[in-house]
Amino acid sequence: MLTPDRVDTNSLFLTAQLNRLGVEVTRKTVVGDDLAPLRNAFDEAARRAELIIASGGLGPTEDDRTRDAVADLLGRKLAPDSAVMGMIEARFRQLGRRMSEVNKRQAMVPEGATVLPNDRGTAPGLWLESDGHIIVLLPGPPHELKAMFKMQVEPRLARIAKGVRLLARELRVVGMGESDVDQRIAPIYTRYSDVQTTILAAPGEIQIHLRMWTKDMPAAERQLQDIQEGIVLALGEAVFTTAGEPMEEVVAKALTLNQATIATAESCTGGLLAERLTRISGSSAYFLGGVVSYSNTLKSAWVDVPEEIIESRGAVSAEVAVALADGIRRRTGATLGVGITGVAGPTGGTPEKPVGTVHVAIADSSASKERTMRYLGERDRIRWQASQTALDLVRRYFLYSVPAKNNEKV
Amino acid sequence: MLTPDRVDTNSLFLTAQLNRLGVEVTRKTVVGDDLAPLRNAFDEAARRAELIIASGGLGPTEDDRTRDAVADLLGRKLAPDSAVMGMIEARFRQLGRRMSEVNKRQAMVPEGATVLPNDRGTAPGLWLESDGHIIVLLPGPPHELKAMFKMQVEPRLARIAKGVRLLARELRVVGMGESDVDQRIAPIYTRYSDVQTTILAAPGEIQIHLRMWTKDMPAAERQLQDIQEGIVLALGEAVFTTAGEPMEEVVAKALTLNQATIATAESCTGGLLAERLTRISGSSAYFLGGVVSYSNTLKSAWVDVPEEIIESRGAVSAEVAVALADGIRRRTGATLGVGITGVAGPTGGTPEKPVGTVHVAIADSSASKERTMRYLGERDRIRWQASQTALDLVRRYFLYSVPAKNNEKV
Numbered sequence: 001m002l003t004p005d006r007v008d009t010n011s012l013f014l015t016a017q018l019n020r021l022g023v024e025v026t027r028k029t030v031v032g033d034d035l036a037p038l039r040n041a042f043d044e045a046a047r048r049a050e051l052i053i054a055s056g057g058l059g060p061t062e063d064d065r066t067r068d069a070v071a072d073l074l075g076r077k078l079a080p081d082s083a084v085m086g087m088i089e090a091r092f093r094q095l096g097r098r099m100s101e102v103n104k105r106q107a108m109v110p111e112g113a114t115v116l117p118n119d120r121g122t123a124p125g126l127w128l129e130s131d132g133h134i135i136v137l138l139p140g141p142p143h144e145l146k147a148m149f150k151m152q153v154e155p156r157l158a159r160i161a162k163g164v165r166l167l168a169r170e171l172r173v174v175g176m177g178e179s180d181v182d183q184r185i186a187p188i189y190t191r192y193s194d195v196q197t198t199i200l201a202a203p204g205e206i207q208i209h210l211r212m213w214t215k216d217m218p219a220a221e222r223q224l225q226d227i228q229e230g231i232v233l234a235l236g237e238a239v240f241t242t243a244g245e246p247m248e249e250v251v252a253k254a255l256t257l258n259q260a261t262i263a264t265a266e267s268c269t270g271g272l273l274a275e276r277l278t279r280i281s282g283s284s285a286y287f288l289g290g291v292v293s294y295s296n297t298l299k300s301a302w303v304d305v306p307e308e309i310i311e312s313r314g315a316v317s318a319e320v321a322v323a324l325a326d327g328i329r330r331r332t333g334a335t336l337g338v339g340i341t342g343v344a345g346p347t348g349g350t351p352e353k354p355v356g357t358v359h360v361a362i363a364d365s366s367a368s369k370e371r372t373m374r375y376l377g378e379r380d381r382i383r384w385q386a387s388q389t390a391l392d393l394v395r396r397y398f399l400y401s402v403p404a405k406n407n408e409k410v
Numbered sequence: 411m412l413t414p415d416r417v418d419t420n421s422l423f424l425t426a427q428l429n430r431l432g433v434e435v436t437r438k439t440v441v442g443d444d445l446a447p448l449r450n451a452f453d454e455a456a457r458r459a460e461l462i463i464a465s466g467g468l469g470p471t472e473d474d475r476t477r478d479a480v481a482d483l484l485g486r487k488l489a490p491d492s493a494v495m496g497m498i499e500a501r502f503r504q505l506g507r508r509m510s511e512v513n514k515r516q517a518m519v520p521e522g523a524t525v526l527p528n529d530r531g532t533a534p535g536l537w538l539e540s541d542g543h544i545i546v547l548l549p550g551p552p553h554e555l556k557a558m559f560k561m562q563v564e565p566r567l568a569r570i571a572k573g574v575r576l577l578a579r580e581l582r583v584v585g586m587g588e589s590d591v592d593q594r595i596a597p598i599y600t601r602y603s604d605v606q607t608t609i610l611a612a613p614g615e616i617q618i619h620l621r622m623w624t625k626d627m628p629a630a631e632r633q634l635q636d637i638q639e640g641i642v643l644a645l646g647e648a649v650f651t652t653a654g655e656p657m658e659e660v661v662a663k664a665l666t667l668n669q670a671t672i673a674t675a676e677s678c679t680g681g682l683l684a685e686r687l688t689r690i691s692g693s694s695a696y697f698l699g700g701v702v703s704y705s706n707t708l709k710s711a712w713v714d715v716p717e718e719i720i721e722s723r724g725a726v727s728a729e730v731a732v733a734l735a736d737g738i739r740r741r742t743g744a745t746l747g748v749g750i751t752g753v754a755g756p757t758g759g760t761p762e763k764p765v766g767t768v769h770v771a772i773a774d775s776s777a778s779k780e781r782t783m784r785y786l787g788e789r790d791r792i793r794w795q796a797s798q799t800a801l802d803l804v805r806r807y808f809l810y811s812v813p814a815k816n817n818e819k820v
Contacts, residue, residue, distance in 0.1 A: 003608065006610070019414065026412065198473065211413070274680055288705055295698055298698065298742065
């Protein structure tokens, strides 16, 4: 975990599980396999927390030192445990393999520790209590760790948990900057001192996380509901979800609810919009199809963009975006067509149309709407933001619609 | 980063960059936004490392406390910096937005600190030296952090780095399982005790990381070259890169080198293949266009898939994949057409065509090639693997080609 190659997912799983039990995670530490730093990490952790959960370092090899570090820190002797040895031998028999000599290391248990059986691997977990602290050692492979946590650790923690629970909500906002969002909602969330509010900037959206530790769930629910309503009032239509959903899921729901269909004609986003619309299972109910027309010839051949518009206005223009949207709608018979054209860069920019210039349009049978954007950043970020703006146009189209068939307006 | 919602990628990027400079990462700490634990984390870090790099907590809001924590620890006063204020104001002008009052917090700089300009956001970074330690504070958003590290931090660190460097190579393999790869190459890499070998399974590929710390670069280069050649001999064409490139980049190079063009007709991947092909800047040189034909009608209307094939074989069939590939090639005049049809799930599977069944085909003007796959896993994983197989078919098509115009064969 100290190399650049591995993403840490164990700590995210453990955090979610612990939060649900009412345990707040206050620190995460990643440390190498040497004894002294390991011991030191447990020592530091014990000074600030009641519960310490470690993953990894329980394997059979020389660099699996977690057992030793903890035994040393607590002043406990390590001794071979015959029950653990039996489990490891049984595991090898089950796999039809001979047990290596090195695996005997895994049967070493600090005195006073409770062994947590591992039904998915050879490394047993350990539960130690000392001086009001609980130290839990779990194996590193995620599928072993998860099963052991669920079966062995969660029931034990649930017995000693204090009845405090975490309640969380996530709102997402489009088309506003982080500081702008904060300025508008700070007067709201600062009134609720029990609610932790975190504002995160992600490409194309701002995420507002509300978290609250409580013993009184109904009261906490009401409080989060209050603050959520306050934020929605302050930010209005910019809030696209109060359930932490990605934009494509919100759009999928709007399309389904309105029994509407959609088709896409993309240039600079290269298929990303279609890909996002079809991430959702069952998307064939509303997504009819899309084209990625990189060349001008195909823009005309596939979606009937008049060549004279491309010539007079340029392929990157509001007029072409609208023609793409309208053309794909006509070709597919969809309720809504979406068109995107722009300069994703890093090459291809001009003084009039610099990298990041994107035109996004939607069209129904009677009207169209276009937005001209100027995004900053790299190619993938520009493409993502363009797809986000397109999805947002679709979302806003349905905002005031009465869910009904053939309801078409822009 | 103490909630279950965010995967940590900043530390992976920083580790890779630091290793390249010869700096080993010995500890990673994740800590919340409260002042005391933050200060404590920097204090502990300073006791065991010469270089401390922190990301996040430099924003304009109440819970951005990193500046304060470090200033407090080092006993430095915070004062508003007019140059930083100017940069922030310029940034807002550029975006055409009014600066919020809260953004003034970001212009507070500890005395003696060097300001690292941020050309992608409002939070400047800070470089502090104290007592033989270097403390670098970087913004949290990855695109801001990356740019600032590359432009501001790396050059400074390179000047003071010691002679040890990390040499790293990454090979990627397609179409083989992790244990299969390991079994074939273990006899090779275990012979080189100085080389750390890590084998990672990612969707659609196996990554082989070779790492070696050295003061003698030419000798280390030769050793890594030896082991790399051994691996390529053992795995053959399954190795698609020895430079850690993603598959779409390898395919882009093959298309460019052969002056070939490509077009795509996708069903279950929903545009992902086109999106991957167009991630690369300059892709308009080889990518002509693509269609996402979810409905059977559009498969026929757009790429001339004969209705009788869809009726007799089903939309998910080898024949339809070939017809999609050949149809899009004819419609666009591309050197190669690619067709994908399948069941991405979780719904839509049948006993004969369960979820994960995917047909992938390529066609040139004289022949076609098809692969029928059965992927395991969830929708996004199945879609990714299908796009990977399609790209791999294209890669293999060009494997034995003599780069030349109009070189068409399957």
